[in-house]
Amino acid sequence: MERPSRRKQFLDITSRQFTITKIKMEPTFTGKSLEQKIAALTISGDPQDPFDRQKRILGWNQSKLQSEVCLLLGAGGLGTSVAMGLARLGVGKLILLDKDCVEVSNLNRQVLFNWEDVGKPKVLQAEAKIRREHHTNKDMIIEAYNMCALENWQKIVELSAQVTVIFNMIDVGDYFDAAVQSLCMARNIPLIQGGTFCQQITIDLFRQEHACFLCCSDTIKNESVERLLPSKILSESDLLWLPKNKNPIGQSNCYLCVMCSMMMVARYSSLLINDPDVELNGRFIMTVNSGESFQFNLENTDTCAFCRDKYGPLPPKEEVITEAVPEEAVAQETVVSEQAVATDETKVESQDISQVEAASEQKE
Ligand SMILES: [Zn+2]
Numbered sequence: 001m002e003r004p005s006r007r008k009q010f011l012d013i014t015s016r017q018f019t020i021t022k023i024k025m026e027p028t029f030t031g032k033s034l035e036q037k038i039a040a041l042t043i044s045g046d047p048q049d050p051f052d053r054q055k056r057i058l059g060w061n062q063s064k065l066q067s068e069v070c071l072l073l074g075a076g077g078l079g080t081s082v083a084m085g086l087a088r089l090g091v092g093k094l095i096l097l098d099k100d101c102v103e104v105s106n107l108n109r110q111v112l113f114n115w116e117d118v119g120k121p122k123v124l125q126a127e128a129k130i131r132r133e134h135h136t137n138k139d140m141i142i143e144a145y146n147m148c149a150l151e152n153w154q155k156i157v158e159l160s161a162q163v164t165v166i167f168n169m170i171d172v173g174d175y176f177d178a179a180v181q182s183l184c185m186a187r188n189i190p191l192i193q194g195g196t197f198c199q200q201i202t203i204d205l206f207r208q209e210h211a212c213f214l215c216c217s218d219t220i221k222n223e224s225v226e227r228l229l230p231s232k233i234l235s236e237s238d239l240l241w242l243p244k245n246k247n248p249i250g251q252s253n254c255y256l257c258v259m260c261s262m263m264m265v266a267r268y269s270s271l272l273i274n275d276p277d278v279e280l281n282g283r284f285i286m287t288v289n290s291g292e293s294f295q296f297n298l299e300n301t302d303t304c305a306f307c308r309d310k311y312g313p314l315p316p317k318e319e320v321i322t323e324a325v326p327e328e329a330v331a332q333e334t335v336v337s338e339q340a341v342a343t344d345e346t347k348v349e350s351q352d353i354s355q356v357e358a359a360s361e362q363k364e
Contacts (some may be wrong), residue, residue, distance in 0.1 A: 014097060050136050051090050059273045062090060066137060068272070069093040069162055070104055073149055073180065074169030075122040076100070077252055078194050079114040081261030082167050089269060090137035094130070096123045098170075109257040121146040150176065150239045159232050160187050168193050173245030174219050178228055178306075181206060181213035185230040185310045192268055194260045196252050198318070201260035201283045204298075205267050211298035212280055214306040227308040246282040259288055348360050 038074065045052040051062050067256055068091045072079050075098040086094060102110070102117040102125060112129040113122070127144035149156060149170055168180045168191060177193065184206065191206040191213070206212050214220060224243065227236065258347040263284060270278045279295070286293035300307055302314050 011362075012355040024153055034221055053192040054089070057273070059275050061273050064268070064272055065090055066092045066139070068093070068164045069171060071095045071097070071159055071166045072169065073156070073166065074171070075110075075112075075126045076106065076169065076171075077109045077196070077257040078121065078169040078261045078264070079167070080110045081258050082169065082194075082264055083126060084111060084134050085262055085265035086268075087140060087142075088136050088263065090139060092137075093141040093143070094161065095143045095145070097147065097149060097159075098123045099127075099146065099158070109252055109254045111254070111258065119326055122305075152243065153179070153239045154237045157183065157236075160184075160189075163187070163189060163191065165190050167264060167268075169249075171247065173243070173247070174217055175224055175228075175242040175244070176239065178214055178217065178220050178225070179233060179236075179239055179242065182228045182230045182233040185212060185306060186233055188269075190271060192264050194264045196250070196256040196260050199256070199287055199289045200254060200265065201286050201288060202262050203260065203267055205271065205280065205282055205284075206298075207271070207282075209311065212304060212306050213302045215304045216298050217300045223304045228306075230306055231309050234351040236306055255287060259286070 043056060045056060049055070054060055055062050070086050070093065072083055072086075072094065075083065075096050079096070079098065083096060085092060098121075100122050101119055102113045102122055104118055106113055107115070107118075110122075112126045117125040123144040125148050129143060145152075145155065145159075147155065149297050150172065166180060166184055166189060168177060170176060181191055185208070188208050190208070191204075193204045193206075193213075195202045204213070204216075216227070221243070226232075245350050263286070267280065267284065270280050281295040282298035284293065284295040300314060307314070
């Protein structure tokens with residue numbers, strides 16, 4: 001079938017149907033709240049309000065967004081776009097932390113920087129750029145900390161007392177990620193992480209009482225976990241002792257970083273507005289060049305030291321009740337199996353008693 005031209009394709013709001021040349025299709029975005037979404041298009045807003053258009057989104061909660069305090073660890077490929085996205089959404093406060101200076105090799109994807117920023121501290125340049133170009137919520141407060149997260153862990157602990165979410169975008173390895181997860185558990189706040197690899201982006205949303213980072217990791221050694229437990233993490237002064245991953249130099253570009261960052265911001269805002277049509281699972285993966293995406297929930301593990309420390313042991317799983325197999329039938333099955341092997345006439349693969357009995361009858 002010939003692909004319809006995009007110019008001939010339009011959405012007819014009144015009849016609520018897509019019309020594509022001669023083909024009429026039901027909207028693909030049908031959800032429980034479609035009627036309400038369409039009704040929301042007719043509300044009168046305030047043209048002087050920069051957030052007028054997003055307030056029309058069903059369930060949107062601008063005042064909640066404006067009370068959010070977001071701690072962004074890292075102001076690089078993901079951090080710059082996440083900061084820009086959050087500023088444009090109108091959050092109440094942005095706290096940026098990074099130790100690096102802008103390098104020429106950052107310019108392909110770190111959207112807040114340009115040639116004149118090279119050699120200068122990332123957070124300070126990012127802060128200045130956001131104030132100048134993305135300060136949509138005039139009341140938004142921005143703080144920037146030009147420091148090493150590992151050396152200044154106690155500063156992060158102190159900042160975390162006021163924040164409502166942490167975006168972890170510092171790439172020093174799984175042990176640091178585990179430490180940030182533990183901090184979020186200690187503070188009862190969500191953690192959002194993102195990653196890009198080749199043409200794939202992954203976004204993890206770790207919420208309280210769901211699977212945590214450590215539930216999904218098998219690379220963290222137990223002796224480090226002991227010091228990183230949610231009940232202990234607030235008292236660590238620095239994390240310089242953490243083992244670091246030896247990651248090779250990453251391969252990344254503008255569209256991978258921006259898409260990953262915007263999906264991080266989108267999932268965070270979905271969490272806040274609680275859209276009934278959005279299923280929000282722990283892990284979202286998208287292959288960017290094919291557009292394929294899927295999401296699934298991460299599973300709590302019984303052995304996770306963080307979850308045990310925070311929530312106690314998992315409740316016992318519901319027992320699966322299986323019918324006891326009568327000894328007589330087991331004996332018959334054994335006889336039948338032996339006969340089947342011996343004569344090669346009958347294959348008994350099922351453990352179902354009735355089949356065993358039926359097979360047994362045939363034999364007899
Ligand atoms: Zn866990």
